[in-house]
Amino acid sequence: MADIDAKKDLEYSGFSKSTYGDEKTDTAPPYAPDDVSLGPAESEWHKLGFWTRNGCTPESFKRRRGPVGNLNSNMKPRHLHMIAIGGSIGAGLFVGSGSALSRGGPGALLLAFGIIGIMIFNVVYALGELAVMFPVSGGFYTYSTRFIDPSWGFAMGWNYVFQWAIVLPLELTVAGLTVEYWQSGVSVGVWITVFWLAIIFINIFGTLGYAEEEFWSSLLKLIAIVIFIIIGVVLCAGGGPAGGKYDEYWGAGTFYNPGAFANGFKGVCAVFVTAAFAFSGTELVGLAAAEAENPARALPGAIKQVFWRITLFYILSLLFVGLLVEHTDERLLGSGLSDSQASPFVIAAKDAGLIGFDSFMNVVILVSVISIGNSGVYGGSRTLTALAEQGYAPKFFAYIDKSGRPLFSTIFILAFSPLAYIGLSASGELVFAWLLALSGLAALFTWGSICLAHIRFRKAWKYHGHTLDELPFKAIFGVYGSWIGLTFIFLVLVAQFAVALYPLGGDPPSAEAFFQAYLALPVVLVFWAGGYFWKRAGWLRTHQMDVNTNRRVIEWESINAEKKRVAAMPAWRRVMHLLY
Numbered sequence: 180m181a182d183i184d185a186k187k188d189l190e191y192s193g194f195s196k197s198t199y200g201d202e203k204t205d206t207a208p209p210y211a212p213d214d215v216s217l218g219p220a221e222s223e224w225h226k227l228g229f230w231t232r233n234g235c236t237p238e239s240f241k242r243r244r245g246p247v248g249n250l251n252s253n254m255k256p257r258h259l260h261m262i263a264i265g266g267s268i269g270a271g272l273f274v275g276s277g278s279a280l281s282r283g284g285p286g287a288l289l290l291a292f293g294i295i296g297i298m299i300f301n302v303v304y305a306l307g308e309l310a311v312m313f314p315v316s317g318g319f320y321t322y323s324t325r326f327i328d329p330s331w332g333f334a335m336g337w338n339y340v341f342q343w344a345i346v347l348p349l350e351l352t353v354a355g356l357t358v359e360y361w362q363s364g365v366s367v368g369v370w371i372t373v374f375w376l377a378i379i380f381i382n383i384f385g386t387l388g389y390a391e392e393e394f395w396s397s398l399l400k401l402i403a404i405v406i407f408i409i410i411g412v413v414l415c416a417g418g419g420p421a422g423g424k425y426d427e428y429w430g431a432g433t434f435y436n437p438g439a440f441a442n443g444f445k446g447v448c449a450v451f452v453t454a455a456f457a458f459s460g461t462e463l464v465g466l467a468a469a470e471a472e473n474p475a476r477a478l479p480g481a482i483k484q485v486f487w488r489i490t491l492f493y494i495l496s497l498l499f500v501g502l503l504v505e506h507t508d509e510r511l512l513g514s515g516l517s518d519s520q521a522s523p524f525v526i527a528a529k530d531a532g533l534i535g536f537d538s539f540m541n542v543v544i545l546v547s548v549i550s551i552g553n554s555g556v557y558g559g560s561r562t563l564t565a566l567a568e569q570g571y572a573p574k575f576f577a578y579i580d581k582s583g584r585p586l587f588s589t590i591f592i593l594a595f596s597p598l599a600y601i602g603l604s605a606s607g608e609l610v611f612a613w614l615l616a617l618s619g620l621a622a623l624f625t626w627g628s629i630c631l632a633h634i635r636f637r638k639a640w641k642y643h644g645h646t647l648d649e650l651p652f653k654a655i656f657g658v659y660g661s662w663i664g665l666t667f668i669f670l671v672l673v674a675q676f677a678v679a680l681y682p683l684g685g686d687p688p689s690a691e692a693f694f695q696a697y698l699a700l701p702v703v704l705v706f707w708a709g710g711y712f713w714k715r716a717g718w719l720r721t722h723q724m725d726v727n728t729n730r731r732v733i734e735w736e737s738i739n740a741e742k743k744r745v746a747a748m749p750a751w752r753r754v755m756h757l758l759y
Contacts, residue, residue: 231581235383239582254467256480258390262467263303264484265397267460268404268492269551270353271453273544276500277521279453281511282683283446285501286439291450292457292497296489298667299458301660302626305633306465307482311652314478315729319462319625320562322632324569325725326639328718333710335628336566338703340592342621343559345614346459348598350552351375355599357545360520361538368603375596378553382593385584389557390467396550403543404492407524411499414531423532429502437507442683448674449683452620452696455671457493459622460554461485462629466561479652496524503527560588571710613695620675620699627668630661639724651731651738672700 231239280288306319315321319339324332355370363370381388419425440446464481500523504511510526522544528537564585567576580586601610637658640650647653654660679696680688694701711717745756 239580239584241581243579243581243583254386254390258394259464259467259478259481260484261394261397262390263461263464263481264488265401265492266393266463266554267458267551268397268400268488269457269460269547270350270544271457271459272493272496273524273540273547274353274522275453275457276497277511277523277526279450280501280504280506280523281508282442283450284437284439284441284506285434285498287441287447287450288497288501289494290447291454292493294667295451295454295458295671296493298664298671299461299626300485300489301654301656301664302629303461303464303482303485304654304656305661305664306462306629307478308650308652308654309629309633309636310465311478312650312731313729314731315565319465319629321565321569322636323628326632326635326719327628329714329716330707330710331628333566333571333714334703334706335625336562336571337706337710338621338699339562339625340559340566341702342459342618342625343555343562344592344595345598345618347378347552347555347559347592347595348601349614349618350548350555351378351596351599352602353548354545354552357541357548360525360541366603368600371599374549374552375593375599377549378556378596379593381553382556382584382589385582389553392553393550396546399546400543400550401492403540404496407527407540408491408495408499410531410533410536411496411503411527414527415499415502420532424530425503431502433502433505437505441506445678445681445683448678451671451674452678455620455623456618459618460551460558461488462622462625463554463558466558482652500524500527503530556589556592559592560585563588563591571713613698617698617702620672620697621703623668623672624699624703627665630665630668633661634658634665635719635721635724636726639721639726642721642724643726645726 276288279291283291309322313322313325320332320336322332323335351371351374352367354374355367358365358370359367381392384391413419414425415429415431417426417428419429442449464478464485504523504526508526511521511523522540524540525537525544528540563572563576564579566572567574567588576585576588576591578585578587598614604610633654656663675696679693682688682692682696686692745753748756
């Protein structure tokens with residue numbers, strides 16, 4: 180009886196009986212045009228006044244009618260594209276690269292970021308394929324629940340929530356310390372409060388507030404990096420101000436003296452965690468897709484932007500960082516992620532003698548860390564709401580108000596902000612290190628789960644009688660790309676484990692040093708065990724994996740027409756279409 184009811188539900192939501200359960204079919208399911216009508220909650224939202232829609236009236240805080248999880252779908256393609264290409268560029272790149280350069284040298288910096296870049300490229304394409312087919316809010320954890328193990332999905336969901344809940348106070352602390360570059364004389368605690376209020380203000384406007392802030396801040400970050408690269412070319416060629424450090428040909432001298440690598444192989448391993456932290460948030464484009472006007476069309480184009488982010492904005496900028504700043508520069512020592520004065524971007528700008536350019540780069544760093552803090556509120560709140568909808572978190576977190584905000588989930592994440600004030604105490608640096616340890620490796624587990632979920636989805640998709648031609652968007656390297664991503668993630672975890680046991684500098688192994696480097700693993704395992712004892716569900720067999728529920732209905736006519744248009748292009752145009 181339950182099976183019959185489930186089939187009726189699928190038919191009602193636009194899926195045919197032939198695609199349900201284990202029944203196999205040689206024909207593709209009948210699809211309706213994508214996004215042809217608004218749901219009841221969306222219709223209600225469009226009838227509201229302008230200020231209520233944007234969360235600025237008491238009425239906007241009342242519960243939205245309609246099915247749970249019905250967030251707004253008002254994010255535009257330009258928002259998704261900018262979130263994909265520049266959304267997660269922040270302290271990890273601009274500041275953390277300083278300590279990474281000091282520990283590993285310029286060669287290690289390029290090698291580690293390149294390996295993580297290859298990994299994240301495959302992760303995002305796998306995520307794109309899943310998100311186009313199943314555009315569910317809080318998608319990362321739901322894919323793990325659906326295609327791997329409900330208990331692991333529980334662990335990934337809560338791991339992601341706490342990753343962002345901890346990143347928020349970290350970024351507020353970095354923002355406050357960044358202002359100290361100008362020696363304002365105002366307490367860092369005051370600046371933390373100012374930036375906390377700024378993030379609260381942005382989140383009043385819900386999805387649109389996050390999207391607009393990310394669009395303009397990403398644009399500034401990308402412009403700044405392009406300017407830095409151009410200036411880097413000029414400085415390396417000896418075009419710096421007369422009498423300055425770069426007033427004659429500089430070239431690749433830093434790769435020879437003091438050398439491309441510091442601390443050998445262990446130095447390379449030590450850079451991996453910084454590189455992973457720098458790429459954290461790249462997966463947010465898949466989360467944001469659930470709130471886009473037309474994800475099936477906007478998301479594939481946004482996913483392709485990741486190629487340009489990795490090659491142009493990470494690898495090229497870090498190449499010039501390594502060319503312009505020696506890894507033995509004492510200003511890099513102990514830079515961590517909190518001191519913008521130790522940013523190699525700022526150091527290169529100061530050494531060049533370009534008046535005001537170091538302050539400009541510092542402003543970009545300030546905007547970047549606030550942007551990442553705002554992304555933390557967005558990512559954490561949406562995932563927590565999805566957990567509540569699936570019964571993995573208290574139900575009140577599923578509350579969505581009339582303006583489309585997951586109200587209580589957003590308040591929960593924002594409530595972690597006061598942890599930033601702990602950094603002002605005498606033991607603040609130690610607390611900062613432990614908070615960073617909690618979030619440092621968390622992203623790797625999320626990315627690994629996305630790759631594994633994609634591999635398992637492809638297996639279930641084939642088992643249930645479907646072909647790859649039925650997928651409107653496919654990962655560029657298929658399951659092989661996901662296996663490559665998964666393998667690299669495993670190797671990075673092994674490398675970090677080695678560094679955690681035997682730290683740089685020859686210090687003897689200690690429990691404190693180990694857990695500061697590897698604390699995320701036991702936290703994930705605790706969540707996994709908690710999920711298992713709560714739900715009593717384990718590894719899913721292929722026949723148990725559901726490839727139908729919440730599957731998008733696709734407008735195949737327009738997709739096939741687009742494929743024919745691309746096939747008729749010259750070869751060079753097809754390559755450009757593949758990459759952009």
